[in-house]
Amino acid sequence: MGYFYLGIAIVTEVVATAFLPACKGFTRMWPSLACVTSYGLSFYFLSLVLNSVPVGITYAIWSGVGVVLVGILGAYFYKQVPDIPAMVGMGLIIAGVAVINLFSQTKSH
Numbered sequence: 001m002g003y004f005y006l007g008i009a010i011v012t013e014v015v016a017t018a019f020l021p022a023c024k025g026f027t028r029m030w031p032s033l034a035c036v037t038s039y040g041l042s043f044y045f046l047s048l049v050l051n052s053v054p055v056g057i058t059y060a061i062w063s064g065v066g067v068v069l070v071g072i073l074g075a076y077f078y079k080q081v082p083d084i085p086a087m088v089g090m091g092l093i094i095a096g097v098a099v100i101n102l103f104s105q106t107k108s109h
Helices: 002-021 029-049 055-078 086-102
Strands: none
Touching: 002 029, 002 055, 029 055, 055 086
């Protein structure tokens, strides 16, 4: 269940981050409520993940996948299209997460 919860944590964190520009400094109620609720859910599910997946592995996957998904949503919703260096960097993040998942021998407690 740990990786299932990690997926939920990632999705809710990405939703929250995507709402941040619409919050306008938390001056708009509905986007702000969606943002804060989504971050709360993300951290709740992240805490569940840590019962079965090591914190370093969890955070690497959570942040790496989140960065890439936020980049995609930023391009789609806010027209913030990443340039070549940004795309290369995101590719390196994906590669790093893949290396961790495929080759790391880190075990949970």
